[in-house]
Amino acid sequence: MQLQIKKAAVLGSGVMGSGIAALLANVGIPVRLLDIVPGALTEAEAASGFTLSDKIVRNRLATAAVHQLTKQKPAPLTTIKNLSLIEVGNFEDDLHQLADCDWIIEVVVENIDVKRSVLAKIDQVRKSSCIVSSNTSGISVNAMVKGCSESLRKHFLGTHFFNPPRYLQLVEIIPTDDTDDYFVRVLKQFIEEVLGKGVVLAKDTPNFIANRIGTYGIMLTIQEMQRWGLTVGEVDSLTGPLLNRPKSATFRTLDVVGLDTFSLVLANLTGSLPLEKAILTVPTFMQELTEKGHIGSKAGAGFYKKVGKDILEIDWKTGQYGPKTNYKSTAVSQAKQAKDYANKLQTLVEADDPAGHFLWSVLSGLFHYAATCASEIADDIVSIDAAMKWGFGWEYGIFETWDAIGLVDSVARMEAEGYEVPTWIKGMLGSGQYRFYQDDEHYFTPAGYMPKAVNEKELDITILPVIKENSGGRLRDMGDGIAFLEFCSPNDAIGIDFMEMIVAAITEVEANYEGLVIGNTSKNFCVGANLALMLMAAQDDDLYEINQMVKKFQQATTAIKYCSKPVVSAPYQMTLGGGAELCLPAIYCQAASETYIGLVEVGVGLIPAGGGCKELYVRNLQIYGGAGVADLQKVAQKTFETIALAKVSTSAAEASETGFLRAGDGVSMNVAHLLYEAKQATCHLVTKGYRAPVKSKIPVSGEVGYAALTMGAQVLLTAGHISEHDFLIAKKLAWVVSGGNLPYGTEVDEQYLLDLEREAFNELIVTPKTQARMQHMLVTKKPLRN
Helix, strand or coil: CCCCCCCEEEECCCHHHHHHHHHHHHCCCCEEEEECCCCCCCHHHHHCCCCCCCHHHHCHHHHHHHHHHCCCCCCCCCCHHHHHHEEEEECCCCHHHHHHCCEEEECCCCCHHHHHHHHHHHHHHCCCCCEEEECCCCCCHHHHCCCCCHHHHHHEEEEEECCCCCCCCEEEEEECCCCCHHHHHHHHHHHHHCCCCEEEECCCCCCCCHHHHHHHHHHHHHHHHHHHCCCHHHHHHHCCHHHCCCCCCCHHHHHHHCHHHHHHHHHHHHCCCHHHHHHHCCCHHHHHHHHCCCCEHHHCECCEEEECCEEEEECCCCCCEEECCCCCCHHHHHHHHCCCHHHHHHHHHCCCCHHHHHHHHHHHHHHHHHHHHHHHHCCCHHHHHHHHHHHHCCCCCHHHHHHHHCHHHHHHHHHHCCCCCCHHHHHHHHCCCCCCEEECCEEEECCEEEECCCCCCCCCHHHCCEEEECCCEEEEEEECCEEEEEECCHHHEECHHHHHHHHHHHHHHHHHCCEEEEECCCCCCECEECHHHHHHHHHCCCHHHHHHHHHHHHHHHHHHHHCCCCEEECCCEEEECHHHHHHCCCCEEEEECCEEEECCHHHHCCCCCCCHHHHHHHHHHHHCCCCCCCCHHHHHHHHHHHHHCCCCCCCHHHHHHHCCCCCCCEEECCHHHHHHHHHHHHHHHHHCCCCCCCCCCEECCHHHHHHHHHHHHHHHHHCCCCCHHHHHHHHHHHHHHHCCCCCCCCEECHHHHHHHHHHHHHHHHCCHHHHHHHHHHHHHCCCCCC
């Protein structure tokens, strides 16, 4: 029987410890969070008459950490309700409570002596089957358990979560020489499937995989910045999205991490890897920043400092802050227009300008370093690439990037510049193998190309047969009678072509399939309707075209709801406006845990018109007791507030609280498993003998509800909290969710409410102020208040 992890404990309640505790609570695992006993009273404790023996004092650190979870941004908890699963305590009074835990995670200070002391105490109280791990960013796990019992050594391993644990995908598992393989497999499966993380197995070497490569890369970047005379801002403009990496790039990332934290990671490497000392030596300007306390975002200043609305950057030559800079060149402009990653990179590194020389120096140096230490830190190049993608948010790993630049030409250039290319790379080229990845499924090893490990839950949608497609969407065959409808439009926005594809997909599924999954495989599920298309039609006074677009979308969402076969939506990340309207009518949602869903149309001066107002109202009607039972005014008020305030859930758990997800909808912790689990949910509905919902009348609050909603908006207008145009939007929205000029309790059909939505939308989009809001959003990506 496989070990089940049903209860856990975290020892150490700092940012990482409390974050890991929150992560466990988010998936329903009860967790005990313990920390040391304070050595002195605070002034507030003393004033309240507490003593060092009082429990409230002895548990102070863990209690404060749990309280801080509710204030941190981004939020560690998917919903505040999960706090009830975290129990606080201390190392002196509560270690005995670890006896019923299935997994104990040590997250104390990065000091091997302290860690050894804590592990020795755990060894005395843990149950024999319990897995014990250390969340260390680079200390040897073998050294930690030297001297511990044989049983603990078999059950012990390193688990390096990346901060913040809820949001960063990577967890490095580091077995010791004595770790039983069974516990490695159990914990890997649990972290992947229950916690939803990407796991790589790392060897017990300094800083493991991601921090070893990432730290070297950062320090190399800083060294090359100084060599080529670039600025902090210029480097960030070159090492972020331009390389398909996060916007935080190099220096913004360091500001978030903090120079104090980064120095600890760096110290672990410099003390263990003397050959890298030249690269890993902290430059003078960074030492001066640290001495001044300018260690990053938490200190209000680091490489960047915000002054009023302005972002200033440090001049590493003078130590003074000045205006933010950005690198511009012909090559950079051409690279941004490149059709694929390979063309982009080649354009950049072949440019004969400071940026080209800088980027080539950084990338070639990183290639050489990764190739040199690859076999030392991991079993294969796939693990190294995965660690960098999951840990640092890179779209492409190191060896994938090397393939994109071109292995043969780049190696020749590196050798010409004096690099000693590792023997295994030379052997690879000598055998006629010119890529690290033969294709998407095979990677290079000294024994030849090997297939990647296959996880049946990580569906590769791109290989599924295409049933039909247009410029907006593509219908694929998932197998087992289930079809899959995906977005193809730029930026995953909904245009007429996708609306038409929805109706075509429903028709095809009703005739030849058992069910349909609506999903995506890009950055976001759907960011809403094609705003630019709508604005152009409005500015051309093409009211007929606008009306037809809205009608088509309403027809599409109605088709989803009343399809004779089950339609399951699989949202993740940004699911806004029209994206939410594709989820609300689906019979079931299988949502990723990180799903940010909401009807946000008021931000551009509009209201939802694809059935969003109607469907959210119906959801709230069910939540508050259903037709004939619910307080219709309360239902209208809740719906109005959610839409008027453009509320967006911060997680799938919160979406259940706001009505965008039902209590019975599924949540996938691992987004890589989302489409597999959506398909399984669809098959389950088929097996149960799915029947489409029957159309029914909807009771509305009518003129009574409209008066109450507009009165509230009038109060805000009078107080100066909203503008005249905000008030107009509020009145239109109130008219829709209340059902208009009808007696309280009047029952209407769905088409009546859809017509109200469409009419209100059409009336708003022709106003100059709404068009100004739409234009401002398209240009600045920010809402306009006018």
